[in-house]
Amino acid sequence: MLRNQLMGEAMKTDLQGHAYAELNKLKSGDKVKADGGFPCIKKDAVLEVSADETGELFIPCTSGRHYVEGQLDDDGNSLIGLYPVS
Numbered sequence: 315m316l317r318n319q320l321m322g323e324a325m326k327t328d329l330q331g332h333a334y335a336e337l338n339k340l341k342s343g344d345k346v347k348a349d350g351g352f353p354c355i356k357k358d359a360v361l362e363v364s365a366d367e368t369g370e371l372f373i374p375c376t377s378g379r380h381y382v383e384g385q386l387d388d389d390g391n392s393l394i395g396l397y398p399v400s
């Protein structure tokens with residue numbers, strides 16, 4: 315939190331204060347955890363991020379590829395419903 319305040323960025327969190335994954339920090343091979351808001355992904359599933367042929371990032375879901383940009387908040391960086399896994 316402090317680091318982001320120093321950088322002058324507002325960090326998006328869910329109602330419990332957990333920070334969402336951020337598109338500009340995500341890369342192929344990273345893992346993210348899903349919340350319970352996806353019809354196509356189990357709650358708390360930990361998924362590996364992959365990049366398609368054009369470099370777009372996605373996670374696997376029951377319909378195939380779930381592109382993370384579909385989760386973008388209107389801040390253009392926070393990925394709603396996905397949490398970083400370290």
Ligand SMILES: [Zn+2]
Binds near residue numbers: 354377378
């Ligand atoms: Zn999906």
